[in-house]
Amino acid sequence: MKKNIVIIYGSRSTEHDISILSALQIYNAIDKQKYNVDLIYVSHNFKWYTGKKLRDLSTYKEFDTKGLKEVAILPSSQYLYIKNMLGFRQYKKIDCAILSLHGKNGEDGTIQGLLELSQIPYTSSGVVGSSVGLDKNIMKQVFLQNKIPITKYVELCKSDFDSKNYNIQKIIKKVELPVIVKPNSLGSSIGISMCRTIDELIDGIKLAFLFDEKVLIEKLVQNLKEVNISVLGDGKDCIVSATEEVQNKGEFLTFEKKYLSSNFPNKTQNKVKNNQKNSKIEAKNSNFATKSKKELEFLTNKVDSETQNNKSSGTKNGMQNLDRIIPANITKTQKKLIENLAKKIFIATNSKGVVRIDFMIDTKTQKVYANEINTIPGSFAFYLWEKCGITFDKLADRLIEIASNRNKEQEKLISNFDSSVLNQGVAVKK
Numbered sequence: 001m002k003k004n005i006v007i008i009y010g011s012r013s014t015e016h017d018i019s020i021l022s023a024l025q026i027y028n029a030i031d032k033q034k035y036n037v038d039l040i041y042v043s044h045n046f047k048w049y050t051g052k053k054l055r056d057l058s059t060y061k062e063f064d065t066k067g068l069k070e071v072a073i074l075p076s077s078q079y080l081y082i083k084n085m086l087g088f089r090q091y092k093k094i095d096c097a098i099l100s101l102h103g104k105n106g107e108d109g110t111i112q113g114l115l116e117l118s119q120i121p122y123t124s125s126g127v128v129g130s131s132v133g134l135d136k137n138i139m140k141q142v143f144l145q146n147k148i149p150i151t152k153y154v155e156l157c158k159s160d161f162d163s164k165n166y167n168i169q170k171i172i173k174k175v176e177l178p179v180i181v182k183p184n185s186l187g188s189s190i191g192i193s194m195c196r197t198i199d200e201l202i203d204g205i206k207l208a209f210l211f212d213e214k215v216l217i218e219k220l221v222q223n224l225k226e227v228n229i230s231v232l233g234d235g236k237d238c239i240v241s242a243t244e245e246v247q248n249k250g251e252f253l254t255f256e257k258k259y260l261s262s263n264f265p266n267k268t269q270n271k272v273k274n275n276q277k278n279s280k281i282e283a284k285n286s287n288f289a290t291k292s293k294k295e296l297e298f299l300t301n302k303v304d305s306e307t308q309n310n311k312s313s314g315t316k317n318g319m320q321n322l323d324r325i326i327p328a329n330i331t332k333t334q335k336k337l338i339e340n341l342a343k344k345i346f347i348a349t350n351s352k353g354v355v356r357i358d359f360m361i362d363t364k365t366q367k368v369y370a371n372e373i374n375t376i377p378g379s380f381a382f383y384l385w386e387k388c389g390i391t392f393d394k395l396a397d398r399l400i401e402i403a404s405n406r407n408k409e410q411e412k413l414i415s416n417f418d419s420s421v422l423n424q425g426v427a428v429k430k
C-alpha cells in the first residue's frame with residue numbers, strides 16, 4: 001500500500017522562501033509510485049494549507065488561499081484534519097511528514113514537538129537536536145565539549161547591550177578585530193556583518209539585534225575557504241557525502257547595498273534605516289553578503305525548470321551558478337578530518353536524517369574550524385548525495401525509512417509508569 005506523505009514547509013521564518021524552494025524540489029523528486037504526497041504550506045500567519053496549486057512556484061509570488069483547503073495536525077492524532085463549516089474533520093492518516101522548514105518555527109524543534117505529540121514520524125532531528133542546531137551559542141558549546149575546533153567568540157544579550165552592561169574592549173581583546181557579527185539563531189547569512197573597527201562593530205551588533213535577542217561576535221577566519229559536507233543517518237550509523245567548496249569571489253558590498261537594496265523587503269529596509277542611520281558597515285572581501293541571494297537565484301531557476309519539465313531530479317547546470325566545487329579542493333588529510341568531525345558533530349548534536357555541516361579553512365595556516373550544522377539543509381543537500389550515487393528520490397526514501405524506524409523504536413519504550421503515589425492519601429493543598 002502507498003504511504004501517505006506530507007511535505008511541510010514555509011512558516012514564520014526569515015528563511016520562509018528558501019523553504020518553499022526546498023519543498024518543491026523534494027516534491028518533484030519523490031517517487032509518486034511509492035507515495036501519495038500532499039504539500040502542506042504554513043503561511044506567514046501560521047495557517048496551514050493544502051491543494052494542487054501549491055505545486056507551482058508562481059502561487060507564492062502573490063499568495064492567495066483561493067482553491068486551497070485549510071488543514072491542521074492535532075496533538076494526539078496521526079491524522080491530517082481539513083477545515084470545514086463545522087470545524088476540523090479527519091482527512092487522512094499521515095505515515096510520515098517530510099520537514100522542509102528552515103530557521104525559526106520549523107527547524108528549531110517547535111514543529112518537531114507537535115509531531116512528537118501526534119506520534120507522526122518526521123524526517124528531521126528530534127526536538128533537542130533541532131533546537132541545538134538552531135541556537136548557534138548552544139551549538140558551539142556542544143562543539144567545545146566534544147573538542148570540535150571552532151573560532152573564538154563572545155555572546156551578547158540585547159538586554160545587556162541596551163543597558164550598556166558590556167565592555168567592548170574586553171570583547172575585542174578576546175576575539176580580536178576584524179570580527180563577524182551574527183544573530184544567534186538565524187540562517188542564510190541574514191543580519192551578518194564583517195566589522196573591522198569598533199564603530200563598525202557597534203553598527204554590526206545593532207543590525208544583528210534587529211533580528212535576534214542574542215548575537216555572536218566571532219573572530220574572523222582569514223583567507224577563508226568554506227567547505228560543506230552532508231551527513232545522513234539515524235544517529236547510531238551515519239554516512240558522509242561528497243564535500244563541496246563554496247567559492248569566495250571576494251565581492252565588495254556596502255551596507256546599503258546589502259540591506260537597503262530593492263531585493264530586501266520594505267519592512268526590513270525601514271527598520272534598518274531607522275536603526276542604522278549613517279551606518280558605515282561594509283562587508284568587504286567576503287561572499288556572505290551575496291550568498292543568500294545567489295542561493296535563492298539558483299534554487300528558483302532549478303525549481304522553475306523542474307516544474308516546467310516535470311523532471312524528477314538532477315543538478316544539471318545549477319552548481320556553476322552557486323560557484324560550488326564538488327568535491328572541494330582540499331587535501332586528503334583535510335577531507336578525512338572534515339569527514340570525521342562531521343560524523344562526530346552529527347552524533348554529539350543528536351542529529352537524525354540528513355544534515356549539512358559547514359566548515360571554514362584558513363588557507364594560510366590550513367587550520368579547519370567547524371562553523372555550523374544545518375539540521376534541515378537547503379535542497380536537503382541532495383546535490384552532495386547525487387555525487388555519491390544516491391539520487392534525490394532514494395534520499396527521500398531513506399529519510400522516510402529513518403523517520404519510520406525511529407517512530408517504531410519510540411513506540412517500544414515505556415511511557416507509562418504506574419506509581420502508587422495517587423493512592424497514598426497525600427493531601428493536596430487547596
Ligand SMILES: Nc1ncnc2c1ncn2[C@@H]1O[C@H](COP(=O)(O)OP(=O)(O)O)[C@@H](O)[C@H]1O
Nearest residue numbers: 151180186187188189190218219220221288372
Ligand atoms: N568566523 C567567521 N569567519 C569568516 N567568515 C565567516 C565566519 N562566520 C561566518 N562567516 C561567513 O558568513 C557566512 C554565514 O555565517 P553562518 O554562521 O553560516 O550563518 P548562517 O546561519 O546565516 O548561514 C558563512 O558562510 C561565512 O561565509
Ligand SMILES: [Mg+2]
Nearest residue numbers: 188189358372
Ligand atoms: Mg551558514
